[in-house]
Amino acid sequence: FFRAAASPPSSNFLLLGPSGSGKTAFTTLLEAKSSPASKKIQLTHTSQTSTLVSVSLPPSVPTGSNRYRSVNDPSLKEATRNPIRYFVKDTPGHGKLRTSQGIGELQAMAISKENKNKIRGVIFMVDTAALVDEGNLRDTATYLHDVLLVLQKRELNKTSTKRSSEIPVLVAANKQDLFTALPPGSVREKLEAEIDRIRKSKTKGLMDASADSGLDAEEDILGNDDAQGVFNFKALEDETGVKVEVVGGAVKSDSEEEFGSGVLRWEEWIGMCL
Numbered sequence: 001f002f003r004a005a006a007s008p009p010s011s012n013f014l015l016l017g018p019s020g021s022g023k024t025a026f027t028t029l030l031e032a033k034s035s036p037a038s039k040k041i042q043l044t045h046t047s048q049t050s051t052l053v054s055v056s057l058p059p060s061v062p063t064g065s066n067r068y069r070s071v072n073d074p075s076l077k078e079a080t081r082n083p084i085r086y087f088v089k090d091t092p093g094h095g096k097l098r099t100s101q102g103i104g105e106l107q108a109m110a111i112s113k114e115n116k117n118k119i120r121g122v123i124f125m126v127d128t129a130a131l132v133d134e135g136n137l138r139d140t141a142t143y144l145h146d147v148l149l150v151l152q153k154r155e156l157n158k159t160s161t162k163r164s165s166e167i168p169v170l171v172a173a174n175k176q177d178l179f180t181a182l183p184p185g186s187v188r189e190k191l192e193a194e195i196d197r198i199r200k201s202k203t204k205g206l207m208d209a210s211a212d213s214g215l216d217a218e219e220d221i222l223g224n225d226d227a228q229g230v231f232n233f234k235a236l237e238d239e240t241g242v243k244v245e246v247v248g249g250a251v252k253s254d255s256e257e258e259f260g261s262g263v264l265r266w267e268e269w270i271g272m273c274l
């Protein structure tokens with residue numbers, strides 16, 4: 001009879017992306033925005049473990065279930081008094097910790113049936129000033145490819161009777177404040193082209209391997225492998241149901257701007273998932 005007091009299901013967002021892309025800086029900013037008393041961005045350092053933080057959505061940001069919340073709406077007052085809270089899990093992006101922590105968390109959350117661990121979305125953070133470097137681009141695209149493959153497998157293994165909700169991906173094109181940053185459109189193109197290369201070399205490798213072993217390698221290939229065209233996020237969505245959106249932003253924005261406004265469009269994406 002204590003059932004009524006059970007904690008409400010929480011909404012979790014998993015924060016992934018390579019080392020140095022700004023995940024911890026973003027998490028820290030969200031925390032600072034959630035508690036106006038501490039409007040100070042702390043210095044970050046390379047993360048070695050995952051951390052879960054509870055933050056709140058700015059009252060002005062609409063949610064998916066309350067899409068048309070307007071300034072005159074009484075629900076805005078209610079949202080100011082009682083903001084919508086969600087959880088963000090910051091993971092370490094270092095190559096050696098990625099598989100066990102980032103991808104590991106994603107796999108665990110993706111199959112979890114418990115409401116408590118329900119994952120609403122994945123935020124994949126990218127340093128858009130670092131993508132001009134070939135090695136960085138390859139590393140970033142490889143990580144994103146592996147993330148999308150986990151989500152694709154989850155979609156394809158869904159049984160029609162027991163539909164679990166979808167897990168969309170936000171590619172947060174961070175560091176748009178830097179003049180060397182690539183705009184979100186080219187970030188998208190570069191990632192798509194690089195994932196295409198990764199996919200093709202992987203397909204070839206798996207074909208060779210399955211010719212030897214007789215195993216079916218198809219489900220380990222991202223996207224539809226009989227599509228002759230190049231990989232792109234739109235085709236991935238059409239073929240597998242995995243949604244990817246690329247949105248620009250900056251954790252560090254110019255001082256004249258309103259505090260934390262550089263991440264507002266990502267918070268809007270988060271809001272639409274809630």
Ligand code: GTP
Nearest residue numbers: 019020021022023024025044047093175250251252
């Ligand atoms: P790992 O923990 O190693 O996975 O890295 P991380 O993704 O947590 O990166 P972190 O948040 O530690 O940020 C790395 C560096 O990028 C820090 O020096 C941040 O201050 C800086 N940084 C983060 N966001 C921005 C941004 O929008 N613009 C600029 N110019 N720098 C940023």
Ligand code: MG
Nearest residue numbers: 023024046047
């Ligand atoms: Mg970190």
